[in-house]
Amino acid sequence: MAKEKKLVEAITSMEEDFAQWYTDVVKKAELIEYSNVKGCMILRPNGYAIWENIQKELDRRFKETGVENVYMPLFIPESLLQREKDHVEGFAPEVAWVTHGGMEPLQERLCVRPTSETLFCDMYSNIIQSYRDLPKLYNQWCSVVRWEKTTRPFLRSMEFLWQEGHTAHATEEEAEERTIQMLNVYADFCEQILAIPMIKGKKTDKEKFAGAHSTYTIEALMHDGKALQSGTSHNFGDGFAHAFDIQYTDKDNKLQYVHQTSWGMSTRIIGAIIMVHGDDSGLVLPPRIAPVQVMIVPIAQHKEGVLNKAYELRDRLAKSFSVKVDDSDKSPGWKFSEQEMRGIPTRIEIGPKDLEANQAVIVRRDTREKIVVSLDEIETKLAQVQETMQQEMLERARAHRDAHTYQAANYEEFKELIANKPGFVKAMWCGDEACELKIKEETTATSRCMPFEQEHVADTCVCCGKPAKTMVYWGKAY
Amino acid sequence: MAKEKKLVEAITSMEEDFAQWYTDVVKKAELIEYSNVKGCMILRPNGYAIWENIQKELDRRFKETGVENVYMPLFIPESLLQREKDHVEGFAPEVAWVTHGGMEPLQERLCVRPTSETLFCDMYSNIIQSYRDLPKLYNQWCSVVRWEKTTRPFLRSMEFLWQEGHTAHATEEEAEERTIQMLNVYADFCEQILAIPMIKGKKTDKEKFAGAHSTYTIEALMHDGKALQSGTSHNFGDGFAHAFDIQYTDKDNKLQYVHQTSWGMSTRIIGAIIMVHGDDSGLVLPPRIAPVQVMIVPIAQHKEGVLNKAYELRDRLAKSFSVKVDDSDKSPGWKFSEQEMRGIPTRIEIGPKDLEANQAVIVRRDTREKIVVSLDEIETKLAQVQETMQQEMLERARAHRDAHTYQAANYEEFKELIANKPGFVKAMWCGDEACELKIKEETTATSRCMPFEQEHVADTCVCCGKPAKTMVYWGKAY
């Protein structure tokens, strides 16, 4: 029992210190390990397997919309990065520079890609000639590097894994349509698979991507009331096309500039899964993303028939679920703690009495509800339990978000809420960047997005009192 | 017709200039595009899709042996790279160095990983404590960088994609067993999926991996008679464990050093697929690895019912094959050329006359054999054609290799063969590195491997005439 206690006690409680709870969970659930390289993390099997499932799901959804995968170089020559003015200003301060190859200094420095717009543009200028070559719908899965001073596992690290989609279109309308389409792919994936509800909207000019005409975002609310930007989709218009001279001949044989988009989701989203669903026993993974969906824990496994029955059950369930048996020499209590720490959505307990009664006990990770089921119908029951759990996790996350979404009609209310009520604050905005800056400086809250679903919560800007143009979601963010 | 000619004429014939043929094919089949970064290539959708299929197949085979995926940092601090003496000597001359992060110079240089032994060792020293923590069977899919002076698409580039497996074991025997197991995984994959027969063997000390006790290799013969090292598996013994202090307490509570392995396969293997199976019309992909297995080309597609029938057929075949319809406004001849250039294993031609006769024509890419089949049984017939093609491609590759494998009893014969008969030469070796060096210097042939299947082709070393120890495969290599 001492050992069991140790595992649970190893993590700080959420209410006591959320940041410490987070750090404890990523370490104790063996998602990551810190590396010898400052700011770079190691994704261990439990963590990487979640990313593999995210990749599989997203990749399928991308391909269904016609996207094809490519791989671009890791390095960007300095001169290429400088081709688009806003873009280089946004990224140059935070890139890693390669200056030597082998024993020799390079003639031109290369940066390790912080994002690959410039490389894609350079390629598109070579391979796009005619309207027949359009659209180009390319994506790549890779790692990128941004020289961050302070880092946190998944949320902010010097190197992280992501996908970056880059498309080129004949018309402005088609590019805008693709930008929104991919935002919806992200939002649907997060809701359906990760059980995380998203606010979809547009970033203000201040918050948009370096070089974009407009940036769309999906924003989630974490358990502690902070917001997390979970995926972005950018419409570049023809800005990059002008900078990189990407032109095509249209059907009338006239030269036209292409319109471009890019969109990305990263391992950051794993931080969201942890902070939306986790509890004081560790991780809670939605069944649809969990690398292991079922852990079978034999009770009194030394008793005759128990282990064999557990293996038999595993082989049966393996046809429809990702399932393992914990047949180690640890105690059942210790095994429960480990399964809970790792967030495995369901546990099946099976012991000598269950064998006699031809039954087993399913235990839900989120509610800890125990469901006794006959072994004859365990596949069906388990599928139902997982399905219910998936739906209820989404509903709980939505209820939590809604209960932590406030609205403010004036600046006093706004400041009061931001200071005392962790969550989203809906408030009107005049559209002036000065107000956005003032709010950030005085309250540390930032504009998360101008949601597609607009509401009229007041007539005037929450900051300056001038006539309002838009409702904005504000919040403190990761 | 002018246009059709153009596509075919765009590639040099193999007999005329094999190197140019290769370069033409990778470009015209749109596998790669050269990038702005010297020595780095862009993998375009046709090329990357082959790599995705390779990944899927290998990853499944790895996981079946208990391997788990992880992700390690891109960077290695200089001091960490230097921990194992032979290893740093092997790699330091060819790495890219990051010296600046953002605006500031780094206190310690970081190299971009050329391979990740040092990072895995550093992690293992942190996470391995007891015999219960063993074995560790980790793998990662990533890109690595080696500062090469002369580069060729797939075969040698500054950055390339690969997987690197790194395992840690309690005993020497277990490590050796794993080393051979993974070599067999590679060889089986290459034969069964890529239709490329492999010679399995051990590298000489001169040719082994920097820091390894022993290196095993699979070697293939290309169409031009040159060898290609296609995958390697290394047994490190406990050398790295000593350098990185990776110890565990065994069952008797004594400290022991772990024994380690690593093994890798890269995008280089795509070069082998091209050079083993390709012909003067372009790429020929084995059905089991082809991203598109069937291209349906409608004949007289403007005629009523043709396109609809083509789509209907696609939807039917899509249940068992990866299939596309080329419904572009190009001529059928042009479509045939494109499908052949891309190496799509089978083409289905269907036109108004076929519709009347309830039939279609399957055309094999490798032999160009035309098979008229009833639409009622096209799934079965197509599966048979693809299966036959897969087998015959392997047999053809094996026959070609065997026909280009020679043996030499003395140095005169050896030099004569290497100079005039492109292929493998089997010859005896005394085991002395001096002979290996002399052979390389005088003939440019290198020792490819000491094959597991040894033969006694002479009593004495082919070079010095002293008593022979081993039969070696020699050849000029990529």
Ligand SMILES: [Zn+2]
């Ligand atoms: Zn205002």
Ligand SMILES: [Zn+2]
């Ligand atoms: Zn000799």
